[in-house]
Amino acid sequence: MSKRDTGRSEVLAAGIAEPADQVPLPPPDAKVSTIACEYCPVACGYKVYTWPLEKEGGPAADENALGVDFPVQQLTGKWVSPNMHNVVQVDGRPHHVIIIPDGDATVVNVGGTHSVRGGAIAQKLYNPQTPTVDRLQVPLLRVRGTLQPISWDAATDIVAEVSKHVIENHGELAWGIKRYSYQFYENIYAITKLGYEKVGSPNHAPHHAPAEGDDVPGFSDTGIDAFSAAFEDDKEADVLFISGSDPYETKTVRFTTWMAAGGAKIIYVDPRKTFTAAFAEQRGGLHLQLKLGTDTALYNAIVRHIIEQGWEDKDFIEEHTSSADEIAQDGKWRRRMFGLSFEGLRAYLQSDDAFTLEGAEQITGVPADKIRQAAEMLTGGGAAERPKTVILFEKGLYWSHNYENTAAIGNLGVVLGSVGRPGRAISRMGGHQRGGQSAGKYPIDKSPHEFQGNKIEMDTDRWTVEGKTRFMWVIGLNWVGAAACSQQIIDTLRRLVLETEPQVTSEDTATAIAQLKERIDNGGMVLVHQEIYENETTEFADLVLPAATWGEENFARNNAERRLRLYERIADPPGEARPDWQIVAEVARKMGFDGFDWADSNEIFEEAGAASKGSRRDFSALVEKVQAEGRRGHDLLREFGTTGIQTPIRGDGGDLVGTPRLHEDLTFKTASGKANFVKADWAAVKARNDLLAPVGDELWVTNGRVNHLWNNLFDFTRRPYAIQRWPMNFLEINPEDASARDIESGDLLRIESDRVRNQVGEEIQGSFEAVAYVSDIVPPGVTWTYFHYPKSHANAVVSADTSLQPISLRYNFKLGRGRVVKIGTTDLRERMPFAPRNLV
C-alpha cells in the first residue's frame, strides 16, 4: 500500500482508537431500563436498551426500539454513537447494550444532550473484549508478596477476625475506614452503619479529605444549605457568579442546557482563562482573573463596595439575618466564634484597607474597575429592580482556603439576598453526585482532635502517618493519589504494611489471621482495599475485595439539585464481584453485629429512608408510602424514571411532592432561623499564602479536572476514545515560563519540590511527571495539571499540613508549588492535540 493510500490500517498505526462505522440498533422488543450517568453531579438521565446478541433492529422507526428513522436528525437526542454500545452478560447470556441520553428528558439533560463523559458510559461496563478485562473478579490475599485468589468466606473471615482483634486490643481509634462519599445510598448506609454506629470509630474519612465533616464550613455557617438551588435557577438568573470550577468542563450539561441557555451575564472567577472565562467575556460578562489564593480578599472587597454604595438587599438583611445576640445564642461553636451580624460584617470589612477596591487590586491582581463592575452587575447598582443573581462555587474556591473562602462567598450571597427564590440562589455545584446517606451520626465525641477546646472530626491521614492506625479498610478510592503529600502516604503504607513483620506466608486462613494480628501487635498495619480495579493503593494491600458497581446492582442517589433516581442494574457483575453493601454486611455479621441481614439493596434503601428524615435527602415519605401500600421502594422510584423526584419529598394525600429549591420560606439552618454573615479572615489566609507560595524559580502548581476525564480515571484509562486525548498527565504552562525553561509542548517535565509539608508538618521531597502543554490559558507564574491522574500525583507537591487549616482539617489541594524541569521529550506531538482549549 502506498503511503498516500490511507485508511484504517494507517489510523491504527498512528495509535488512535479505531472508530466503528456502524452500530447495532435495538430491536423493538429490546428491554428498556433507566439510569443516570455515574460521573459528574449533573447526573444526566439515560435510557438503556439490552437485547440478546443474535437479534438486531433495523433503520426504520418501526424496526427499532428507539422509534426513529435512521439517519436520525440533528438535536433529537436519539442517535447511537458507537461508544454508546457494548456487549455484556445478562443472567449469564451475552447481550447487546446501548446506553443513550434520554432524548425525551424534560429535566437535567433536556432533549437528550450529554457530555463526553456520560455519552460514552456504555464503555464502562465489563466486557472482556475491551480494556475492562482487568476488572477485579475474586478476593485476593497477599501471600509472600503476591496477591493470590481466595474464597469470599476466607476473605470476610480475615477482615472480621483482624477487625475484632484491633478493636479489642488497640481500641476503636486504631480501626479505620476510608471510603467514597458518593457511591450510592445503599453502600454508604451499610458502611457507616458498621463504622459510625456499630464499631463507633471516628477513624473514618471520605475519599477527598483526611477528616469527615463539612467541606464548606464557612458557607454552612451562614445557615444556607450547600445544595439549595435548582438547575432552572441558572436559567432564570440575570447574572451568574461562578467561582472555583469551569462548568463547561466539569458540569457540562448544567452549563450548556441551563447556564448558557438562559442568557445570563456570567461573572467568572478563575486564575485561568478557560473556555467559560472566554465565553463569559464574549457574552458581556466578566472574567475576574485573580491571583491564586486571593478569593477571600476579592469577595470581601466586592461586599464592602456593595455596602458602601448602599446596594445591598436591605429588606432581606433587615428581616432575615441574625443579630449579634441571636448569633451568641447559637448552639454551634463555629457560628458563635465566626458569625457576624450585618453591622459586625460592615465593621470588619471597614477595618482593613485590603478590602478597598485599590487594596483588593493590589492583592488579587483584578483591576479595581472590574471589581466595581462586578458589584454593580450583581446588584443593579441601585436600580429600582435588582437583577436576579445566582452564585455557584466549587473546589477551586474551597480547596484553596477552606473556611475563609467559603465564608466570604457566603457573605456575598447573603448581602444580595440570593437564596430560596427562582433565579436567586447560592449553591455548591458539586464535584460528584450526592450518595452520602449515612446511618447514624459520626462519633465526634471520640475524636482525638479539637480546635480551641471544641471537638472536630479526626484527621485520619495524620493519625495513620503517626502510626496509630492498625487497620484501614479502603473502599472505592485511590488513597495514595487522593491524599495531599502522596509520597508520605506511600512511605507510611510501605513501612507499616509491607515492611513490618510478619508478612503472610500461607493461604491458610487461620495462619493468615494469626500473622496479620501479630503484625498489628508489632506496631504494623493491615490494609484492605475494596475496588473495581487495582490502583496504586492496591500495591500496599494485604487483602483485595472485588466490588460490583454502577449498572451491576440497583442503587439510588441524588444529583446536585437533589434529584433522586434509581440506577438500575443492567448487566452481571464480573466474576465473583459483589456490591459493597453485601461485603460490608457479611463482615459485620461475622464481627457479631446485628442489623446486617438485608436480602437486597432495596431493603437498605427502605431502612435508610428513616435516617434521611429532616435532611436535604429526605425520602422518608416515599418509603412510608410503599410500606403502606405493600410495595418496594426501588420499584416506586423506578416509576419516576429519568425525571426522578427532588428531595426532600413530602407526602400529600397519597401523592409524593418534591422540592425544587430549599429555603423558599426564607428560614435558615441556624438557631434563630435567620441567615448569618461570617467572618472571612483575610489575615489568616495571608499568613497561609505566605507559607505556601512559590519562591525563587518555583511556580504555583494548581490542578483540576478536564472534560474528557473523571476522578482517578478508573474507567477512563480503559476507554480508548478518552485516553487517546490524554495519554498521560499534562502540565499547562505559560509561554513565558516555558521559554525561560526551554520547554515546548510535548516535552516531558518533572515537577518537583523539596519543601512539601507532610501530615505532621515536616518538609519533605515530592515530585510527579507530566507532558508540557504550553498555553496562555494559565498566567505567568501559574501551572495547572490534572488533579488525579494515575501514577502522576499532582498532590505530591501539595501540603498535607492540616494544622494550617485547624478549623476544618482540610487540605490546601489547589495551592501546590514546585520547580518545573524538562527531563526529555515524548512522541505525543504526533498523537495528541496541543491546540487551545478555550476557543469561543
Add this chain to the structure above:
Amino acid sequence: MLNEPRREHICLSPPSERSRREFLIAAGATGAGVAAFLIVGCGDDGEPDLVMLGYPRQRIAALSELRQGEPVDFAYPAGGEQNFVVKLGEAAQIGVGPEEDIVAFSYLCTHMGCPLIGQYKDEHKIMGPCPCHFTTFDLRHNGMVVLGQATQNLPQIALLVEGDDIYATGVIGLFYGAGSNLRDARVEVRS
C-alpha cells in the same frame, strides 16, 4: 413480520433518476472497481432502498484547486452527506498531497449533529467550536476532540492522490445520525 412491512411488497418503479445518478457517480468514480449495491427493501415512494456493499472510490477535488485554509465541500459516499476537504498548510495524521496536509471530514458534529459549516479556524487547524455545544476538533489529529462533548472523532474521509486528482476511498468513523454509513448515511444537513 409486522415490524418489517417495507420488505413485504415489490418495488413498482425502477430506481429513480437520483438513485441512478448516485449509482453512476459512484461506479464511474471508482474507475477500475464498481461500487456494488444491494436492494434491501422498498421505500414508501416505491423506490428501491439501496445499500452499498463497500466504500466507492470517488474523485472529490483537484490538488491544484485547493487553497490553504479554504474548505471545499463534497458529498460522499452516497450523495446526501456534507463533507469538506481542506489543505491545512501543516502535516496531518493521514494527510495526503505533497505536504501531507490535505484532510477531509464530515461537517456534522458527532455530539448532536449540528453542522460545522463556516467554523474552520485555520490559525489552529481546528474545526469548531460547534455552534450548538462548543465542541472543537483538531484536523491534524484525525478529528480528535480538543475540548467538547462528542463521543467520537469527527468522521474522517480516507483520501488518495493520483496526479492532480484527490479521491475519497472510505470513511473512518460513523457519520452523525447514521446507524451504518453504507446503509443510511444520507443525512440532510439543516443549517
